[in-house]
Amino acid sequence: MNAAADDQHSVFLPDEAATLALGERLAQVLEPGLFIALSGNLGSGKTTLTRGILRGLGYAGKVKSPTYTLVELYNLSKLDLYHFDLYRFNDPQEWLDAGFRDYFERRNICLVEWPERASELLPVPDLKISLSTQGDGRRIRIAAETEHGKRCLDRLPD
Numbered sequence: 001m002n003a004a005a006d007d008q009h010s011v012f013l014p015d016e017a018a019t020l021a022l023g024e025r026l027a028q029v030l031e032p033g034l035f036i037a038l039s040g041n042l043g044s045g046k047t048t049l050t051r052g053i054l055r056g057l058g059y060a061g062k063v064k065s066p067t068y069t070l071v072e073l074y075n076l077s078k079l080d081l082y083h084f085d086l087y088r089f090n091d092p093q094e095w096l097d098a099g100f101r102d103y104f105e106r107r108n109i110c111l112v113e114w115p116e117r118a119s120e121l122l123p124v125p126d127l128k129i130s131l132s133t134q135g136d137g138r139r140i141r142i143a144a145e146t147e148h149g150k151r152c153l154d155r156l157p158d
């Protein structure tokens with residue numbers, strides 16, 4: 001993986017298997033308390049990356065896209081992982097109305113697809129991940145926005 005800037009990684013993912021593999025690798029450095037924002041257009045690979053992360057955390061079950069449910073919870077041995085998809089929000093206020101703020105706590109990892117839909121109501125993400133299409137594959141950029149995020153990203157093996 002190339003370090004494009006100090007706290008930013010960028011890598012080309014040629015196929016779905018590469019997205020899953022990167023997710024599994026990322027899982028090795030994630031810790032409870034992290035908030036990860038997953039940005040990118042429809043179909044850019046956000047849910048696929050989340051599947052890889054969950055697999056890397058030892059989850060063997062099915063990972064559904066939370067498009068309709070808005071959030072899916074995974075109880076793992078060491079932590080709880082909340083996977084959000086805010087695509088269907090019409091108004092950022094829905095974030096507060098749904099009580100989702102309460103899920104951001106020390107024991108949990110929160111992964112949020114379409115964080116832009118809740119705009120400034122979300123805290124600063126520890127890791128900001130963006131996915132975009134590049135040819136037949138995807139480009140992923142991972143930036144650490146907090147000290148906690150930076151400590152985790154620094155441990156990501158090449």
Ligand SMILES: Nc1ncnc2c1ncn2[C@@H]1O[C@H](COP(=O)(O)OP(=O)(O)OP(=O)(O)O)[C@@H](O)[C@H]1O
Nearest residue numbers: 013014015016019042043044045046047048137138
């Ligand atoms: N690196 C890759 N190269 C090519 N295709 C990929 C890659 N990673 C994932 N895909 C494919 O992209 C498609 C969409 O992936 P996914 O559902 O993860 O997108 P998403 O960003 O979560 O979309 P949405 O915004 O609708 O939730 C899937 O068919 C998946 O197999």
Ligand SMILES: [Mg+2]
Nearest residue numbers: 046047065113
């Ligand atoms: Mg998705």
